[in-house]
Amino acid sequence: MFEAAELGHKISKAVYKEEEPKLREALLDLQYQLHERADRSVVILLSGVPTAGKGEMANQLMEWMDPRHISTHAFGAHTDEEAARPEMYRFWRTLPPKGQIAILFGGWYTGPIWAGEHQKDQALLEREAERLVRFERMLAGEGTLLLKFWLHLPHAGLKARMQTLAGNPRTAWRVNDEDHAYLKHYQQNVDMARKLLMATNLADAPWRVVEGSNDNFRALSVGRQLQEALEHHLARGNAGESRIDAPPLLPPVDGVRLLDTLELNHELDKPAYLEQLEVLQGRLNRLCREPGFRKLAVAVAFEGMDAAGKGGSIRRITEALDVRQYRVTPIAAPTDEEKAQPYLWRFWRHVPAHGRFSIFDRTWYGRVLVERIEGFASQAEWMRAYNEINDFEMQLDAANVIVVKFWLAIDPDEQLKRFQERERVEYKRFKITDDDWRNREKWSQYIEAASDMVERTSTPFAPWHLIGANNKYHARIAVLQTLCDAIEARLRKRPSDKTAGSRKKK
Known part of the structure; x- marks a missing residue:
């Protein structure tokens, strides 16, 4: 799943300078169509290898489109309010209303990926994947467009990126102990992420793996995929109309329904x-x-x-x-x-x-x-x-x-x-x-x-x-x-x- 994202893709500054204005214009027009129709919402998950450009990509999208109709959400340790409720509570609250776009850093994959990287628990990963698949199918049934991006760096690219960031006083804060731990166990971490991504690679919400080594390539790749998805999504009818996730309901052969047998009268x-x-x-x-x-x-x-x-x-x-x-x-x-x-x-x-x-x-x-x-x-x-x-x-x-x-x-x-x-x-x-x-x-x-x-x-x-x-x-x-x-x-x-x-x- 990550092989194509390790080919060293590059986009020159000249090509980027030519393509970026056209992409911006298209995305802004699609965003306004989405907002005007207000019949569906868009959720963009940005996940991936540390320092692969999630923050830069979010900033790029905010610059290209109208920020009044986009919200961004990052997730750290649970607050007391979140810890006292179901795991998905913090994500339920961030879902955008119809006509709006939300960008989530990691989103509901932050916990499962972290657990997989540090606990190496295959059973846990499978349970988490099943839970997330059900949630994403529900979103698809409600007409939500879910775009899941994994921004990838090969081992050498991650090591070089971390050295560059750590060597600059203005960017050194972006590299922390968890990033170094990820690099130390890179192959194990990527293997666990691959298993989770494959288990949650749905037809309604596929993973989109993008190489993050070249800033221009990353930006145009994510932007174009967002443009194509919005065009397709806006051209469709109600996505929920064709989805039925239960077998047909048939009346009982003898005509006796469950509640017909309930005793209604009691002495007291x-x-x-x-x-x-x-x-x-x-x-x-x-x-x-x-x-x-x-x-x-x-x-x-x-x-x-x-x-x-x-x-x-x-x-x-x-x-x-x-x-x-x-x-x-x-x-x-x-x-x-x-x-x-x-x-x-x-x-x-x-x-x-x-x-x-x-x-x-x-x-x-x-x-x-x-x-x-x-x-x-x-x-x-x-x-x-x-x-x-x-x-x-x-x-x-x-x-x-x-x-x-x-x-x-x-x-x-x-x-x-x-x-x-x-x-x-x-x-x-x-x-x-x-x-x-x-x-x-x-x-x-x-x-x-x-x-x-x-x-x-x-x-x-x-x-x-x-x-x-x-x-x-x-x-x-x-x-x-x-x-x-x-x-x-x-x-x-x-x-x-x-x-x-x-x-x-x-």
Whole structure:
């Protein structure tokens, strides 16, 4: 993969001087087209051998194009905020909105490449590659153009470059101990990088290896590839329309759907409910004050039919917690800012830090429920979402975030009774809308979509908890019991150390 980048390519100053103005004009025009259309974003990853010109290349692109529509991001040691969240959190936050370009130094490859170079752990490298492939396929499905450049130097070229930089007082700061270590173990490091690049060399996001010895060759090579990719990308339709990452959904042969079998009615009177409520709220309070909870976080996800009791269950949880320890996030229609980002971005923003709760009233499952049913998402988009959601929840679990998901179910008669009460009681009228009444006409579609959702997204690390909620007292107790059990089970297991390896200084 690196052989062609060790041929000693050169571009003369005269050729560069002739070609550079034409390239600048083309790139600037394409950038403005991208910004005006605002239907997709561009992410440029600059990785490679130390001192191969990543910084110079970023500066060149910023000079050639309008810097108002480009952002640059470099990644060092994790901040406290980042260390308390999933590994990808720092990159989720840097993704540009549609119409914009972001340049990332190393990006999500900084950690895996560093781990591979210093730990020589093939199994770790394979796991990281699988995770990154899933993430990049999600970006491609969202219409993001991802350009991955590896700027390469052969061993002799790296050694000469480091000597030149170190010998000049104005550039000596650019050569550090890690660069010397890289040079000392050059072949091993390049072999590990080659394995990672080959494992993540996707059709939607291929690696582009460019020799970095000659500044003019490097600049024109990267610039022309960016020009070609932008032209091709802007000429395409919606990249996500043709991608479906799940097998076809077929109705059950006997016509019985998963949620059709759920028992909705349970016996529990108010005195017994109040007695159990006090016990469980006390248990929850004690669990989240245990020392081990400081290394955990909890994401509680509520879905279910309208008026199934999500709000009442949430209030019984928050009554047991310190108000500084949780955040309740109600999910409504996406804003313009959220529409300009990948679908999961609006939920990535609310991932809880260690020691805290994030409680979602409606969730990321809207894509496979209301958006599927109402046609707000194409079939390709909501079919692809199953895998993307499972991957998101797996990352939360790996970061010691306990994911507890509830589907609260009631029957149509119970829903009608609750709707009528909401219209009758003045302080409950805000809970009922015209859409709620209209959604009753699509009851069967919601049962079908929810049954598919549970079937495809109930995993060992984030199982669904299906609760019959015709009796609201039973539902609230079942929610608290399940939540306490999930936290206690994780507390009794030692949380894995997520700060080791790739989270050390890059």
